[in-house]
Amino acid sequence: MEEEVAPSAAGAIDAVEAVDLGGTAAAAPDFTFFGMFMQADFVVQSVMLMLLGASVWCWAIIYDKYKRLREVREKADDFENEFWSGNSLEDLYDRTRHNPDHPIAMLFVSAMREWQRSTTNRTGKIAMGAQERIYRVMHVTVSREMERLEHYLSVLATVGSTAPFIGLFGTVWGIMNSFQSIASSNNSSLAVVAPGIAEALAATAMGLVAAIPAVVAYNVLSNDLGRYANRMEGFAEEFGTILSRQMEEEHH
Template sequence: MSDNMSIASLVGQASLLVQIVMAILLIASVISWALILAKRNHIRNSTQASDRFEDRFWSGGKLSELHEQIGRDKQPQGLAALFQHGYEAFQRARDTPDADVEDVVNATHRGLRVSHARESERLDSGLAMLATIGSVSPYIGLFGTVWGIMNAFIAIGQVKQATVAMVAPGIAEALIATAMGLFAAIPAVIAYNLFTSRIGQLDARYRTFADEFAGILERGLRHGGER
């Protein structure tokens, strides 16, 4: 490939609007990969933390002791966060004067729902941006392509005899915009679909634990004891 037809040369010689489109797509790609790496680590950490917590929860120890252990963590997440906030809501309601069993159970469910919503929101953070990049980037690239090809045809119309050498740079720079749009969009779409599936599995796991935990606390109340 000659120097005049290298990618760097074509980008440098592109029209201002096409260069702006390329810059937008480059920024979108960088943001996309940053979100992908951050979200991958977040989901992995949440899954591992939930695995460790479930091992401790179902080991048969006292809930009060487990709550003290969780309280020493700097920032519990996943199932540990659900347990912490649900158990604290249970304790507050249980210690309220004249509170009956139904009041305590309802308060516990509310605490678990709030914590579940908060954890779900944390899991979903960044997905909207990935979806936006994945859906919009090809159209931004296509806009740059259309503009570049239009300029190439305008240049052809201004000369009496057009050659491939005259047309090729304009077409090439236009196609680079398309390629950059796809480069930004494809990883974002793939990551969005994978993360959505994994987050759905985690969210179902949170919901199941919240129901089981609330049931354990309710049975303890009605039978006058605590695990």
């Protein structure tokens, strides 16, 4: 009789263990990024979505600025080659004034337009103060064109400086929730703590993913824009010297 009951009891124990293991496996946390996002608290989810949006925005700005800088450098090379080729500046102005599609062309067109306005129609002489006005126009054009090129660049600086702290906020919030779960369940085992901490640390990782490319791109683009600004100022000085020399010849 005892030999018949023992196998039956052992089977029942095995069945209970199987059900327990099956339930544990079913309730096992998903440690993929998407799984941690879905299991996270609403605040942590909001932080992750905010950082993801900031990262996408930064990459769009980086791509746009890189493409635009490469385009204006190539066009500036072609324009300066033509400018210094010895051909007539009036002919170059006539071809460029209707569609100045890069900053140095805009600088040239602005200066030449002011040059022509400063020439009286009756005598062909240069009006008084023309040189000062031309330099002022070129200075304003350089500032305006550089402002256009630098547009949205401050977004990279802002994301690079704030994203790690936003991610840290999500981490702190998630760890606080983990400690509350420990207190409510009276269980401090790693199986209870690990999912919440992993979800919290994912927010910090998202902050770094958004911040690091933004900081690197901001530094690189700032240097490139600084060099291009120096190039525009150098062209303005050289072009101003040419116009000044021509003014002196007109007066003599």
